[in-house]
Amino acid sequence: QAQLVESGGGVVQPGGSRRLSCAASGFEFTVRAMHWLRQAPGQGPEWLGTLSYHGRWVYYADSIRGRSLISRDNAKNAFYLSLSSLTINDTAIYFCARSHYPSSDVDLWGQGTLLTVSS
């Protein structure tokens, strides 16, 4: 059964950094594009970025461009989001998700990990 499990959330001070991880299982991870999305409390989802299956094509949303890195390790079936210069506006549940191509819609989401930016 295909599954995505995020980890790495927690409480971080403003200005800090965090790396979120996503563990994939039950499907052929190495041929799938992967995405990060987030959902702030009481808000709708926000797409953050995507990485192609081989890791050579990456797209970032303006909200995280320049202070983030999306990466993957196909040998470990793992996907990552590193975020820096965090502000309270980054407080959200962070989801990883898969698609067929970077331009495709996502067909499977993880359950998310909560990142809280607070002093």
Place this chain on the structure above:
Amino acid sequence: DIQLTQSPSSLSASIGDRVTITCRAGQDIGTDLAWYQQRSAQAPGRLIYGATSLQNGVPSRFSGSGAGTEFTLTITTLQSEDFATYYCLQHRQHPHTFGGGTRVEV
């Protein structure tokens, strides 16, 4: 960025009702639109892809229609488990963007 405008933002319905949700795109996106359902405290799940194709395992009371700039999600014969929030997503171009959501409540 392509803006998606969903309407209504919320609606009250009863079990057995027919429900229609609209999503309008700020420019032509062909059929590069998906619909997601999000129940409380859960991750979203895909219902419809390619504007009209039903995700495997999703009940046939859900259907999608439209192309270009105007899209509709219809739920015929609303069931108790359908009380949730629904979002449209365009993936025509980056950044992918979501509609503001429609909360279906009793």
